[in-house]
Amino acid sequence: MQIRIVIAASILGAGFIASHAMASEAPAASPAAATPAAVVMPQSVDQAATIAALTQENALLQEKLKALQSCSITSTDLAARNSKRLKEITADVRAQRQSMADFESYVKWMSGHVAGYSKYIQAGSVAARFARVLPIPYAGQASLFTKFVSDAAVSLGATSVSINKYLGTSQQFLNRADALDPNKPNYNQEVSDLVRFADQDLLKGMGDVQERLVTTSQLSTSSLSFLESLNHYVGTTDEYWNKTKALLKSDDKAEKSFLAESTAALRNKAQVFNTKLQFFDSTVKKTSPQIKALVAYDDLVRSMEPKLAKAK
Known part of the structure; x- marks a missing residue:
């Protein structure tokens, strides 16, 4: 400018x-062409x-x-603007971190929950040899349910890893954002580096957690569908359940109680989880474009001060 x-x-x-x-x-008039005063x-x-x-x-x-x-804008002015926006983003990141503990707790509970009713699937696989149709989702495909339990365990484990990794990345972002000081000689460089960290590391970790949590929500829906169907047939004299409960070799009333409680617990916990997931999604949708805007301003800063790009 x-x-x-x-x-x-x-x-x-x-x-x-x-x-x-x-x-x-302008050409001066010649004496011969002089005009009156x-x-x-x-x-x-x-x-x-x-x-x-x-x-x-x-x-x-x-x-x-x-x-x-x-009205001219300097690179320092732009760095100060980005610093202010970074500190505003920390509020949403801190809110996300509070939800992470609840997500981690739910994932652990789901892991134990899926393992808890795997015995019904195993028994159903044996009973399927005697019953032509299984009165549960994916009727007659008990082997797929066995695979579902295995895949669910892997998926839930990956979600737990993703959550813990994001907790570390987000904490690093918060520490660096809190340490930004305009009085430091390398202030512009620190702001520029943090903008790049937010774009390349924080945003990536945020998106990975979001994807894993959505998958966990889908697993919850599938699990709830299975338990509700199975719980419905427990109280009947259906041939499938008669053969299955014989294989379980446990008290019929206890099994019914366990299934009823498990179904209710999963339904309630899943509702709370999905509510928190919606909040997390809203913060991701808000934060993502903010960080991309910071990158655009940082590109302008680096064009004004090429040494910032070289120092990275």
């Missing part, structure tokens, strides 16, 4: 000089008026140039 201002000033100055020169270099006076007045008008116009343009100079 400062370059544009200098160019504009040069052009304006040149215009003023050219106009003044044209006015002062009464005719010459208006020419002198017009010339003076022109110079006065040009002088006034130049003064106005000089004022505009000063105004443009006062």
Whole structure:
């Protein structure tokens, strides 16, 4: 912007000089063509008026140039802006971290929960040899349910790893954001580096957790569907359940109670989990474009101070 201002000033100055020169270099009348004094006076007045008008116009343009100079933005100004936005993002990151503990607790509970009813699936696989149709989702495909339990365990384990990794990344972001100080000599560099960290590490970890949590929510829905169907058939004299409970070799009432309690617990916990997941999703949708905007401003800072890009 400062370059544009200098160019504009040069052009304006040149215009003023050219106009003044044209006015002062008007051809003088020859002695032979001298006119009466009464005719010459208006020419002198017009010339003076022109110079006065040009002088006034130049003064106005000089004022505009000063105004443009006062509006110029430096790399330090942009770094200060990004620093302020980074500190605003920390509020959402801290809110996310509070939810992480609840997500981790739910994932652990789900891992034990899936393992808890795996015995019903195993018994159902044996009973399927005697019953033509299994009265549960994926009827007649007990082997797929066995695979579901195995895949669920792997998925829940990956979710737990993703949560713990994001807790570490987000804490590093918070520490660096809190340490930003405009009085430090390398302030612009620290702001620029943190913007890049937020884009490349924080945002990536945030998205990974979001994806894993959505998968966990889907597992909860599938598990709840299985338990509700199985719980429905426990109270019947269905051939499937009669053969299955014989294989379980446990008290019929206890099994019914366990299934009923497990179904209710999963339904309630899943509702709480999904509510927190919706909040987490909203913070991701809010934070993601904010960080991308910071990167755009940081690109401008680095174009003004190339040494920042080289120092990374």
